[in-house]
Amino acid sequence: MNDGTPTPWHLTPPTFQEIEEAARRIRGVLVETPLLESECLNARLGGRLLVKAEGLQRTGSFKARGAWNRLSLLSSEERSHGVVAFSSGNHAQAVAWAGQRLGIGTVVIAMPSDAPAAKIERTRGWGAEVVLYDRATEDREALGRRLAAERGLILVPPYDDRRVIAGAATLGLEVTQQAKAMGAVPDALVVCCAGGGLTAGCALALETLTPTTRVFAAEPEGFDDTARSLAAGMRLGNAPGATSICDAVQAPMPGILTFSINAPRLGGGLVVSDTEALQAMRVAFEEFRLVVEPGAAVAFAAALCGRLPVANRIVAVVLTGANVDPGMYQRALSTIT
Amino acid sequence: MNDGTPTPWHLTPPTFQEIEEAARRIRGVLVETPLLESECLNARLGGRLLVKAEGLQRTGSFKARGAWNRLSLLSSEERSHGVVAFSSGNHAQAVAWAGQRLGIGTVVIAMPSDAPAAKIERTRGWGAEVVLYDRATEDREALGRRLAAERGLILVPPYDDRRVIAGAATLGLEVTQQAKAMGAVPDALVVCCAGGGLTAGCALALETLTPTTRVFAAEPEGFDDTARSLAAGMRLGNAPGATSICDAVQAPMPGILTFSINAPRLGGGLVVSDTEALQAMRVAFEEFRLVVEPGAAVAFAAALCGRLPVANRIVAVVLTGANVDPGMYQRALSTIT
The missing domain is CATH 3.40.50.1100 (Rossmann fold)
Structure with missing residues (x-):
């Protein structure tokens, strides 16, 4: 800065x-x-x-408050591209939920492979595509940025936005x-x-x-x-x-x-x-x-x-x-x- | 009827x-x-x-809804007499709480002697006088009416009012x-x-x-x-x-x-x-x-x-x-x- x-x-x-x-x-x-x-x-x-x-x-x-506000502010073109977020827990579920409610077709969530099965299942339940990563060897922010770049998705940060x-x-x-x-x-x-x-x-x-x-x-x-x-x-x-x-x-x-x-x-x-x-x-x-x-x-x-x-x-x-x-x-x- | x-x-x-x-x-x-x-x-x-x-x-x-409404409708003279209720649980706590919040000096609750200790303690915590009775041998409604008559208290029924x-x-x-x-x-x-x-x-x-x-x-x-x-x-x-x-x-x-x-x-x-x-x-x-x-x-x-x-x-x-x-x-x- x-x-x-x-x-x-x-x-x-x-x-x-x-x-x-x-x-x-x-x-x-x-x-x-x-x-x-x-x-x-x-x-x-x-x-x-x-x-x-x-x-x-x-x-x-x-987390539903920030996710809903951010996703509501996407343009219809951005919505058609889809969103990506990384989170092991509450932000993941919030973005998946808000994405489904807003009819955003592609919602990708990067979650650590050792996240609780129930949280992964629930995130998938809201229609999100879950990409698992190894917490010990992979950088989740870099993964999020890479997914965004490769697939043209909007990255939804957990707090710095x-x-x-x-x-x-x-x-x-x-x-x-x-x-x-x-x-x-x-x-x-x-x-x-x-x-x-x-x-x-x-x-x-x-x-x-x-x-x-x-x-x-x-x-x-x-x-x-x-x-x-x-x-x-x-x-x-x-x-x-x-x-x-x-x-x-x-x-x-x-x-x-x-x-x-x-x-x-x-x-x-x-x-x-x-x-x-x-x-x-x-x-x-x-x-x-x-x-x-x-x-x-x-x-x-x-x-x-x-x-x-x-x-x-x-x-x-x-x-x-x-x-x-x-x-x-x-x-x-x-x-x- | x-x-x-x-x-x-x-x-x-x-x-x-x-x-x-x-x-x-x-x-x-x-x-x-x-x-x-x-x-x-x-x-x-x-x-x-x-x-x-x-x-x-x-x-x-x-139960707090009915208790609050009933006790709020007492005249100041009735409030000075006090209230009585019988209940083993939720109505007891609601009347005790409402009585305390409304500054009613005398709140008597007839509770069975085998009621959970925590519920008795909590009812007392809201300033109520708890009168214990034997569930097997005593009629709680009759006890409530008797307490009301003897001590000039207003009876607050749990539902028929x-x-x-x-x-x-x-x-x-x-x-x-x-x-x-x-x-x-x-x-x-x-x-x-x-x-x-x-x-x-x-x-x-x-x-x-x-x-x-x-x-x-x-x-x-x-x-x-x-x-x-x-x-x-x-x-x-x-x-x-x-x-x-x-x-x-x-x-x-x-x-x-x-x-x-x-x-x-x-x-x-x-x-x-x-x-x-x-x-x-x-x-x-x-x-x-x-x-x-x-x-x-x-x-x-x-x-x-x-x-x-x-x-x-x-x-x-x-x-x-x-x-x-x-x-x-x-x-x-x-x-x-």
């Missing part, structure tokens, strides 16, 4: 108007997921905790409106963060709507690249070899566009352990009767564990997705809290 | 206007729970299945509006049925809003009193000694008011087994990532098992609650579908 060449348009932040347009675009197609609170939990925390139940979204995660971010930002818009209807202006919003697209979208939406709300990124231990990058003021990657059950929030490093949005706007990064994520999944079941996947529980966990104080404040957290297999979910329900 | 004495006002059906007033009363306090659908499931069933995720309601069930039914009916209002926003007018609505209050409320609401929608009651085997009563044209009780894991839908027989509303309006009763309810809980997890309790899964189960055909039609089902303990939920997730 600093070599004198202009930043490509898609790598510049969306305007607030684009976010509002995205909100109109998703209406009636996507779910306005509820914003919930529990008096019992509020009493325990000494404040108000609002949770956005985004696991109830189409395809089970917030202003239209994808504008779609994700509609979640921030909804949280603000729903909180207002509950008589609340959050002091803080905590978002589960991988590449940073949802976090960036929310930061942009709230900057206009409720500038007093501080936005925080939550990550699992070992994949706290955004927390460290925010502290350092530059994009840092994760050390190789880390593992976590939080599969949905494991990006190699913050995105280019997302970090440029997040760096000057976020209140910081919050980091939780896998055990804390599992405990948060159990509390979500007990207090809200909500299914949450491990990676989507890290923002809630950060609030429960006091990484971000709730006492005497209003804190909103996003439960970003719910694509968890029964075995892992049973493990969470057996966790002692 | 046929002995010449006039029917008490509270045992006559609410008007549509009262249902609309109840809807205004709950706004901003209760959750507008989402109406969801799954393309995968629709493809499998060959039609459109819309599910109302009412387990996300305050206190985890639709026009204000409770008007509150429950707001769910029917919401389903209709949400379906319309999704471009759908349901051919049928299936409601989990115990005393019949929610079923009656929905039947009244839909009669005005979408008279082409047929309403059905779903029940578990052994507690199919409404199905048999509808077929016989008179209120029939369940045979003693039946057991079911569907604890939330076990009324001894249809209510007086609810049956008078349901008998001329319903399309019939649908009956499912405990195993079918468990399978439906697992499908709700897989397709919608929703927690459902066994008794709240019977309407969904009826549609999944073909008790009510979905092919080439639009069928809406209500998942009425989600107050299930982790052990039972893990059992459902281990069920083969």
